Amino acid sequence: MKHNDFEFDNYFKNYPDKDGYFGKYGGSYIPENLQKAMAEITEAYFTICKSSKFVSELRRIRKEFQGRPTPISHLERLSNSLGNVQLYVKREDLNHSGAHKLNHCMGEALLAKYMGKKKVIAETGAGQHGVALATAAAYFGLECDIYMGSVDIKKQAPNVARMKILGANVVEVTHGLATLKEAVDAAFEAYSREYKDAIYCIGSVLGPHPFPMMVRDFQSVIGVEAREQFMSMTGELPDAVVACVGGGSNAMGLFSGFLNDPVDIYGIEPLGRGEKLGDHAASLKYGTEGVMHGFNSIMLKDEKGEPAPVYSVASGLDYPSSGPEHAFLQTIGRVKYDVINDDETIDAFFTLSRMEGIIPAIESSHAVAYGIKLAKQMERGSVLINLSGRGDKDMDYIIEKYGIR
Ligand SMILES: *Cc1c(COP(=O)(O)O)cnc(C)c1O
Numbered sequence: 568m569k570h571n572d573f574e575f576d577n578y579f580k581n582y583p584d585k586d587g588y589f590g591k592y593g594g595s596y597i598p599e600n601l602q603k604a605m606a607e608i609t610e611a612y613f614t615i616c617k618s619s620k621f622v623s624e625l626r627r628i629r630k631e632f633q634g635r636p637t638p639i640s641h642l643e644r645l646s647n648s649l650g651n652v653q654l655y656v657k658r659e660d661l662n663h664s665g666a667h668k669l670n671h672c673m674g675e676a677l678l679a680k681y682m683g684k685k686k687v688i689a690e691t692g693a694g695q696h697g698v699a700l701a702t703a704a705a706y707f708g709l710e711c712d713i714y715m716g717s718v719d720i721k722k723q724a725p726n727v728a729r730m731k732i733l734g735a736n737v738v739e740v741t742h743g744l745a746t747l748k749e750a751v752d753a754a755f756e757a758y759s760r761e762y763k764d765a766i767y768c769i770g771s772v773l774g775p776h777p778f779p780m781m782v783r784d785f786q787s788v789i790g791v792e793a794r795e796q797f798m799s800m801t802g803e804l805p806d807a808v809v810a811c812v813g814g815g816s817n818a819m820g821l822f823s824g825f826l827n828d829p830v831d832i833y834g835i836e837p838l839g840r841g842e843k844l845g846d847h848a849a850s851l852k853y854g855t856e857g858v859m860h861g862f863n864s865i866m867l868k869d870e871k872g873e874p875a876p877v878y879s880v881a882s883g884l885d886y887p888s889s890g891p892e893h894a895f896l897q898t899i900g901r902v903k904y905d906v907i908n909d910d911e912t913i914d915a916f917f918t919l920s921r922m923e924g925i926i927p928a929i930e931s932s933h934a935v936a937y938g939i940k941l942a943k944q945m946e947r948g949s950v951l952i953n954l955s956g957r958g959d960k961d962m963d964y965i966i967e968k969y970g971i972r
Pocket residue numbers: 666667668695696770771772811812813814815816817818883884928930931955956957
């Protein structure tokens with residue numbers, strides 16, 4: 568299948584290449600001692616992902632523990648209120664622990680077990696990745712060290728409590744601004760000391776090779792299921808698919824199922840309060856090429872070329888870059904990246920809750936808002952939206968900031 572003269576038939580075989588590049592994006596920009604550790608993970612992953620024992624164990628876990636397959640729901644009332652376009656949501660909010668993140672955390676932790684590691688290490692900002700990884704670690708009986716800035720520890724008390732209840736060790740990072748960036752550095756440092764006994768588990772399609780590829784592969788279960796379910800529900804493909812993009816893992820999961828199809832694909836970034844640098848986290852729309860956190864992609868930079876401060880009402884989307892595969896898919900024109908601001912997001916949050924009985928995560932509400940916009944623009948057809956997570960975690964914040972509408 569061709570899109571803009573780009574051949575997608577062998578896409579997953581050719582992208583990334585053996586050095587982890589999607590075109591010029593991706594790669595592995597890390598210190599020498601970590602290169603060795605990453606090479607070990609890459610080799611183990613390539614062996615293990617072909618092992619039928621690993622594949623069938625992961626499949627069983629997804630079914631018996633995670634609650635997969637997650638369904639697709641037809642948003643009948645909402646669609647009818649907008650016109651003729653039919654909206655559907657892929658219910659990643661129904662994953663155990665409430666979001667798509669468990670898809671890659673269970674894969675990464677199972678890989679750690681197969682590699683004979685005792686521990687998983689990660690950083691977390693809002694705490695969602697930390698909770699998902701702590702869940703996976705508890706399931707497999709692995710130790711779990713989660714690095715978190717002290718500012719975030721104060722802000723995200725319920726997720727810190729969840730991680731501790733699940734048996735994880737939350738390591739407080741106090742230097743610098745004491746938020747996500749410092750936590751990433753501290754987690755990398757810990758990993759370079761402990762890589763013999765531990766593996767690092769990245770929370771999205773980010774970081775050095777092989778993570779963008781590995782996390783995409785683990786998340787691709789969303790796209791595989793969604794394509795099959797949508798076809799059997801409606802007898803055809805959706806006209807468009809939509810997902811929100813922070814680092815880009817839930818989006819890559821859904822998109823990977825439709826790259827080779829005549830389907831329009833939209834990745835939605837957070838426009839926050841507006842277009843000024845510091846008011847949003849729309850890295851693909853407003854960023855430029857650069858290297859951070861071990862990979863080359865498109866990122867938002869300050870005047871010194873360092874990662875710029877970013878903002879979004881959705882804490883899971885406020886990251887100054889996006890996965891290298893998204894940078895690539897934007898460059899070749901296969902995926903269209905667009906933005907939704909805070910106000911549109913909150914409207915969509917209440918609309919979906921009131922009209923369909925589904926309370927979405929604020930991150931996912933960005934995709935819902937865009938799906939609603941598309942439905943108003945298109946005359947007919949169907950749109951499949953990835954509902955990456957449920958909104959329970961956002962309840963207190965919404966009530967405090969916006970009240971009950
Ligand atoms: C973390 C998170 C996101 C953003 O991460 P991606 O890697 O871009 O998918 C989106 N939705 C929810 C519910 C999340 O928890």
